[in-house]
Every structure is written in C-alpha cells, then in structure tokens.
Amino acid sequence: MVERKRIEIPEGVKVKESVGEEAEFPFDISPMYEGERIRKGDMYVELGGPSQPGFELVMALPMDQVEDMKVTLIGPDLDEMEEGSTYPYAMIYYIAGEMVETDLEPVIERRNHDFQNYLEGYMHLNQRYDIWIRIGKNAIKKGLKSLIQIAKATMMLYKNELPFIEKIEAVYITDKDLVEKLLNELAMPIFEERDARVEALSDEDVDEFYSCTLCQSFAPTNVCIVSPDRPSLCGAITWFDGRAAAKVDPEGPNRAVPKGELLDPIGGEYSGVNEFAKQESGGEYERIKLHSFFEYPHTSCGCFEVIGFYMPEVDGIGWVHRGYAEPAPNGLTFSTMAGQTGGGKQVVGFLGIGIAYFRSKKFIQADGGWYRTVWMPKELKERVAKYIPDDIRDKIATEEDAKTLDELREFLKKVDHPVVKGVVRPVDGQKITNGWVEEEEEAEEAVEEVAAEAAPAASAAQPAAMQPMPMQMPGFQLPALQMPAPSAAPAGVKLIIKDAKITIDKVIVRKAEKEKKGGK
Amino acid sequence: MTVIAVAGKGGTGKTLVSALLVNFISEHTTSVLAVDADPDSNLPEALGVEDQLKKTLGEIRELFQVSRDEMGTMNKEQWLEGKIYAEAICECPRYDLLVMGRPEGEGCYCFANSLLRGVLKRLMRHYDYIIIDTEAGLEHFSRKTIDTADYIIIVTDMSRKGLATAKRIKGLAEELKLNFKKIFLIANRIASEDAEKTIRKFAEEEGLELLAVLPYDSSVAEVDLRGDPVSEIDKNSEVYKKMREVANLMLNLSVEAR
Numbered sequence: 001m002v003e004r005k006r007i008e009i010p011e012g013v014k015v016k017e018s019v020g021e022e023a024e025f026p027f028d029i030s031p032m033y034e035g036e037r038i039r040k041g042d043m044y045v046e047l048g049g050p051s052q053p054g055f056e057l058v059m060a061l062p063m064d065q066v067e068d069m070k071v072t073l074i075g076p077d078l079d080e081m082e083e084g085s086t087y088p089y090a091m092i093y094y095i096a097g098e099m100v101e102t103d104l105e106p107v108i109e110r111r112n113h114d115f116q117n118y119l120e121g122y123m124h125l126n127q128r129y130d131i132w133i134r135i136g137k138n139a140i141k142k143g144l145k146s147l148i149q150i151a152k153a154t155m156m157l158y159k160n161e162l163p164f165i166e167k168i169e170a171v172y173i174t175d176k177d178l179v180e181k182l183l184n185e186l187a188m189p190i191f192e193e194r195d196a197r198v199e200a201l202s203d204e205d206v207d208e209f210y211s212c213t214l215c216q217s218f219a220p221t222n223v224c225i226v227s228p229d230r231p232s233l234c235g236a237i238t239w240f241d242g243r244a245a246a247k248v249d250p251e252g253p254n255r256a257v258p259k260g261e262l263l264d265p266i267g268g269e270y271s272g273v274n275e276f277a278k279q280e281s282g283g284e285y286e287r288i289k290l291h292s293f294f295e296y297p298h299t300s301c302g303c304f305e306v307i308g309f310y311m312p313e314v315d316g317i318g319w320v321h322r323g324y325a326e327p328a329p330n331g332l333t334f335s336t337m338a339g340q341t342g343g344g345k346q347v348v349g350f351l352g353i354g355i356a357y358f359r360s361k362k363f364i365q366a367d368g369g370w371y372r373t374v375w376m377p378k379e380l381k382e383r384v385a386k387y388i389p390d391d392i393r394d395k396i397a398t399e400e401d402a403k404t405l406d407e408l409r410e411f412l413k414k415v416d417h418p419v420v421k422g423v424v425r426p427v428d429g430q431k432i433t434n435g436w437v438e439e440e441e442e443a444e445e446a447v448e449e450v451a452a453e454a455a456p457a458a459s460a461a462q463p464a465a466m467q468p469m470p471m472q473m474p475g476f477q478l479p480a481l482q483m484p485a486p487s488a489a490p491a492g493v494k495l496i497i498k499d500a501k502i503t504i505d506k507v508i509v510r511k512a513e514k515e516k517k518g519g520k
Numbered sequence: 521m522t523v524i525a526v527a528g529k530g531g532t533g534k535t536l537v538s539a540l541l542v543n544f545i546s547e548h549t550t551s552v553l554a555v556d557a558d559p560d561s562n563l564p565e566a567l568g569v570e571d572q573l574k575k576t577l578g579e580i581r582e583l584f585q586v587s588r589d590e591m592g593t594m595n596k597e598q599w600l601e602g603k604i605y606a607e608a609i610c611e612c613p614r615y616d617l618l619v620m621g622r623p624e625g626e627g628c629y630c631f632a633n634s635l636l637r638g639v640l641k642r643l644m645r646h647y648d649y650i651i652i653d654t655e656a657g658l659e660h661f662s663r664k665t666i667d668t669a670d671y672i673i674i675v676t677d678m679s680r681k682g683l684a685t686a687k688r689i690k691g692l693a694e695e696l697k698l699n700f701k702k703i704f705l706i707a708n709r710i711a712s713e714d715a716e717k718t719i720r721k722f723a724e725e726e727g728l729e730l731l732a733v734l735p736y737d738s739s740v741a742e743v744d745l746r747g748d749p750v751s752e753i754d755k756n757s758e759v760y761k762k763m764r765e766v767a768n769l770m771l772n773l774s775v776e777a778r
Binding site: 032034035036037039040041042049050106110113123125126127128130132194195198199212214215232233234235236237238240241244253302303304305322323355356 | 550585588589592593594595596597598599601602605606609611613616626627628630631632634639641642643644645646
C-alpha cells in the first residue's frame with residue numbers, strides 16, 4: 001500500500017498558511033449553485049482542466065498528524081494570477097477521525113465535487129486527475145481574494161455534512177512543478193492502488209448490494225441486483241454506481257439491499273436479496289441466485305447486452321451479444337431469444353447479462369463458468385478474451401468454428417472441451433455434468449439418472465410460474481409426469497406449470513427416431 | 521430560467537425564427553443557451569457557429585455507452601457532466617449552444633438517459649433564457665430529457681401540412697403536460713392578404729396567439745435556403761424587424777413572469 005503521509009514542502013516555494021474557521025465568506029453557499037457553468041468570457045481564472053495538470057486527493061491520516069482547519073497554499077494565489085489564464089491545481093485533504101479509514105478515502109474525495117459546486121461563482125468538473133475548475137469574475141467582484149477561502153468553505157462543508165470527519169486539513173497547490181511531481185509520485189499510485197482494490201472487491205467484502213428498477217417501466221417484475229461480482233444486465237451500472245446513486249436518492253431507482261444471510265455461497269443466494277426480489281416482483285419470484293444459470297437465475301429485463309442460451313445437444317452454454325445479427329448455433333438470433341426472455345422473467349435456459357459480468361470472478365460459477373461455455377461470437381470473445389482462463393479460451397467456438405449444432409459438436413469433440421467428458425466446476429472441484437455419452441443405451445440411462453436427481457429440486461421449486469418456452473427446448477422436465485423428455489440430454493432445466501388445466505386425449509409412447517436423439 | 525421552444529414542420533422556417541431569437545435575446549444577456557433538438561435542422565449553421573462545435577450530446581452518450589465498462593469506480597454522472605460541459609456545450613461569444621444530435625442506437629439507454637436528465641436539469645436552471653429548436657414530435661420533451669417549456673412558438677407557412685402540423689404540436693404539448701404559460705403561432709412566408717386572413721382564422725380557431733406574420737422576402741428565403749447565418753439578413757427587412765419585436769415581447773413576458 002502506498003504510504004499515507006503529509007507531503008513535503010520543497011524549499012523556495014511560496015507558501016501561505018491559515019488556521020481556524022472563517023467567520024464569513026464573500027460568496028453564497030448552497031446546493032442551488034450545482035451545475036452552474038462559468039462561461040469563458042465570464043471567467044476570472046481556470047484551474048486544471050484540459051491544458052494544465054491537476055488532481056484532488058483525500059488521504060486518511062492518524063489524528064495527531066492532522067491540524068484541524070488549517071490551509072496551506074503553495075504557489076500563486078488568486079490575486080497574483082493573470083485574468084483569463086489557466087493554472088495547475090492540486091487539492092489535497094488530510095482527514096482524521098475515529099471512523100475514518102483508508103477505504104473511505106474515495107467516497108470522501110468524491111464529495112469535493114458536490115461541496116465545491118455549492119460555492120457561488122466556482123465551477124468544479126470531473127474527478128481525480130481530470131479536475132477542471134473555473135472561478136467567475138463575479139466571485140472576485142464580490143470579494144473572493146484567496147483560494148484559502150475556497151478551502152475553508154469546502155472543509156466547513158465536509159465537517160457539517162460528514163460529521164465522522166473529526167479533523168480536516170487542506171493543502172492547495174498552484175505551483176506547476178509541485179503539482180506535477182505529486183500527481184506522478186503520490187496521487188497516481190494511490191489511484192491505481194484503489195482501482196486494483198476495486199477489481200479485487202467481491203460480494204463477500206460488502207454488506208449491501210444495490211437494486212436497479214430503472215427498467216421496471218418495460219419489465220415490471222424485473223429486479224436487477226447489482227453486486228461487486230455482478231454488474232447490471234444493461235452493462236451500465238456497477239456496484240459503485242449503485243452506491244453513489246443510493247446515497248444521493250435512497251428511495252430512487254437504486255436502493256440499498258442488505259445482503260442478509262448467505263444461503264448458497266456457490267450459487268450466490270442471499271436471504272436479503274430473496275426478500276427484496278419477492279417484494280419488488282410483487283411476489284412473482286422468491287429466490288434469486290446471482291451466479292447461477294440454471295437454478296433460480298437472475299431475472300432478465302430486456303436491456304441486457306448479452307444473452308446466454310443452454311444447448312442441451314452439447315450440454316453447454318452459448319452467449320450472443322446484441323450486435324451479432326446472425327442466428328446462434330441453436331438457430332435463434334439474439335432478438336428472438338431476447339424477445340422470449342425479456343420482460344423481467346426468470347427463464348431457465350436463458351440468461352441476460354451485461355458484458356462486464358464476463359469479467360467477474362464468479363461468472364456463473366455454480367454452473368461451471370467459462371468451462372461450461374461452448375460458443376460466442378468472435379467479436380464478443382475478443383472483447384472479453386483476457387478474462388477467459390488460458391486453458392479454456394481456445395476451446396470456446398466462434399462463428400468461424402461452428403455455425404450449427406453439428407459443427408459445434410464436431411468442434412467441441414476436436415478440441416476436447418470439458419463438456420464432452422464432463423465439466424468440473426472450479427469453484428469447489430465438483431463434477432457437475434456427465435459429459436456426452438455416445439452409445440444410445442447409455443444415453444438413456446444417463447437421462448434417467450439426471451432426471452431422478454433433478455426431481456427433488458423441481459418439487460422444491462418456487463411457486464412462481466416459469467414461462468414455458470414456445471421454441472423447441474429439449475430437456476424440459478415435467479415434474480408431475482416424471483418422464484424424461486424423449487430427446488433429452490442431461491437435465492438441469494425444469495418447467496413448472498402453475499394453475500394449468502391440461503387435457504390429454506391420448507398418450508403414445510414409442511421409441512424416438514434416431515435423428516432426434518441428442519440432436520445428432 | 522425561461523424556456524422557449526420553437527417547433528414546426530420542417531422547412532417552415534423554425535430554425536430561422538430560433539436563430540433570430542437567440543441573436544436578439546443574447547444582445548440583452550449572455551445567459552442564453554441555444555439548443556438544437558432537431559436532428560434534421562441546422563441551427564449551428566443558421567447561427568454561423570458550426571465550426572466551433574465539438575460534439576453533440578448524442579455523440580457523448582454513445583461514447584459513454586462504449587467507455588462505461590472501463591470506468592471502474594469513476595462516478596459516471598460526473599464523467600458525463602464533465603464531457604458535456606467540456607465538449608458538447610459550444611461557447612459562442614454571446615451564448616452557449618448545445619446540439620442534441622443523433623437519436624439513440626441499439627441497447628439500453630435507461631441509465632445513460634437517467635444521468636443525462638440530471639445533468640441537463642442542473643445545467644439548464646442557471647441560464648436566464650433557453651431557446652430550443654425542436655422537431656414537431658417534441659421528442660426530447662416526451663422523453664423528459666428536457667422537462668419544461670414556458671413558451672411554445674409554433675412556426676408555420678401557409679401550406680396545409682404546416683397548419684396540420686401546428687395543430688398536432690399544440691395537442692402534443694398539452695398531452696405532455698409541459699406546463700407552458702403560453703403557446704404562440706408565427707406565420708412565415710405569407711405572400712398575400714388572403715393567406716394572412718386564413719392564418720388569422722386558423723390561429724383563432726385553434727386557440728393559438730398569433731405572434732407575427734412574416735412576409736415572403738426573397739432575400740431572407742435565399743439566406744435560409746443557402747444555410748447562411750441569419751446575421752446576414754437585411755436589417756431593414758420586415759422579417760428582421762418583426763422578429764426583433766417578437767424577441768422583445770418574449771423578454772418582456774419573461775421579466776413579468778419573474
């Protein structure tokens with residue numbers, strides 16, 4: 001970890017200091033100034049921005065190292081700046097308090113944008129090393145003289161709005177050499193370290209997930225749960241976005257969902273998520289497993305970037321993205337499958353996801369993750385190639401390898417894809433599929449075996465109505481009949497019919513025709 | 521903040537009206553935002569500032585869609601705000617200009633639009649005047665990217681289609697609950713007294729306040745047709761003079777309303 005310590009002030013630079021709270025400010029402070037845009041013609045000076053270096057940084061320090069309400073300004077102050085010019089700008093805050101810890105730094109740093117935009121005549125844009133500030137001529141006219149006043153007002157807002165900050169100290173820098181040096185040697189390493197931590201953040205590391213109901217106007221029963229390991233289906237919202245939005249508007253479309261009890265560590269099932277799903281879907285769904293494809297999968301809204309589809313003929317999962325217009329090996333296009341799956345339904349055998357979910361360490365881990373993946377369009381595969389484990393990457397077919405199920409079968413056999421002999425899921429080393437069984441008799445036995453295994457799961461199923469897929473979906477199992485579908489490959493797909501009245505005039509049982517078996 | 525939406529069938533001269541309003545109103549204050557909300561129109565050209573444009577809002581939104589996976593913990597709303605302020609808002613000498621640009625592509629824009637609405641709302645409230653050149657379907661209003669209009673000016677020529685569109689816009693504006701204070705009509709390229717009579721009758725029947733009747737002026741029509749800036753219109757022409765009166769009226773109305 002990059003060591004957090006006070007910066008060293010080099011010799012020979014101009015330094016101004018001030019300690020204590022300011023009695024009054026020559027500018028208004030109010031949220032109504034948010035969004036205020038200072039036009040080039042109305043601006044006194046510009047700080048940072050596209051042409052000069054700049055950054056903002058919050059560092060948590062021990063109590064005794066922070067001098068409360070002290071500001072140090074290094075470099076020229078406003079009254080020494082030339083009107084209409086642009087200067088480098090760094091804002092560093094040291095903070096301390098019982099509850100202040102390094103993990104909170106980015107959250108606190110983000111608020112600098114909000115608070116500084118409350119200041120009349122002061123425009124703050126962007127974040128981290130992109131900051132861009134403009135100070136209006138009007139502000140100067142009204143009596144703004146020094147950046148120290150800006151720092152004091154910001155610190156006051158920090159302490160008022162975030163009372164857990166017990167001490168805060170600011171160092172503002174307009175000296176170009178020092179801004180550049182600290183940006184490269186201090187700020188960038190800290191930003192990189194934070195990003196690395198974010199990449200490593202898991203569902204286990206947080207107490208709450210966030211919901212997204214932005215899509216409920218199209219998909220009324222959709223419940224998007226956004227966790228560190230599972231970004232939204234539309235690809236737009238990460239756990240961090242959810243957290244930011246929930247903070248601004250706790251009752252808005254992104255709400256905090258306390259995780260509750262962990263019910264299934266592999267499938268990613270949490271009591272808090274289940275409760276939320278039940279409530280938000282109007283009782284339609286009672287269970288959701290975040291990292292499962294077959295069992296209580298996440299609902300699919302219609303916004304998803306990619307749809308996953310189970311191909312019983314090869315016992316593997318394919319993925320196709322919105323931009324791929326051709327039919328997938330199962331003969332269906334993205335839009336056909338999306339039309340069947342969308343609308344906030346839990347459709348076993350299909351799953352809508354965001355492209356960013358391919359990066360997840362828990363990517364459908366309950367069902368073997370990448371090792372169960374058999375096909376994706378080349379464009380999509382290339383986009384996520386670096387997240388695919390080395391030993392499986394070349395075994396996943398693209399449209400260049402296979403366009404039909406027959407070609408796909410051949411390809412998978414040739415490369416010896418795990419689905420051929422049985423998939424062992426990496427998460428716990430359990431063998432989850434039996435692999436293909438070539439001989440017909442064995443095939444039938446396998447089907448029965450799997451069907452029997454699947455039966456208890458089916459009877460424990462939630463009362464929610466699974467939408468039957470109108471397209472051909474071999475492998476469906478009707479729990480009441482306990483009869484393996486004639487063309488079934490291994491199960492794992494179930495169909496529950498609720499409040500249905502079925503009339504059957506005649507049932508004919510006969511040996512299936514050869515070409516229908518296993519899609520051969 | 522006073523929002524003036526100028527709508528009408530394509531080719532009736534609504535961009536001419538919008539551009540002249542921007543010109544006249546920005547003589548009084550620089551707190552003016554001109555919005556080109558018609559993908560089919562050419563407000564930047566009519567204002568003569570097309571060279572200063574960097575990106576349209578639509579282009580920024582597309583950039584957002586393809587960049588979002590790489591943003592890590594960056595705050596996406598701040599990212600969008602920064603991009604819009606830096607690249608989509610064109611700082612012209614007397615006013616700012618925002619071009620909405622292309623409509624959405626494929627995929628889900630729920631989140632992008634939800635963020636955009638917030639950014640635009642906070643941005644717009646700081647301008648004294650916002651003049652929006654919008655297509656007849658009022659798309660950005662129906663999507664709530666822009667959620668209010670104080671005054672709606674419908675521009676029509678004497679064509680039956682122009683009038684039919686005017687009627688439809690009025691219906692739509694009411695349906696969308698834009699809470700506008702007044703809805704006006706400007707008749708453009710009116711060549712005869714008969715035509716003027718027809719327009720007056722139409723305005724009365726439809727409950728639209730007729731703000732101005734602009735005569736047919738071949739020099740104005742040529743500027744409009746060539747896509748030249750409206751600043752090249754003869755200052756002594758009827759169109760120029762009448763539009764200045766309209767601008768003054770709008771200024772007065774807004775001051776009274778405040």
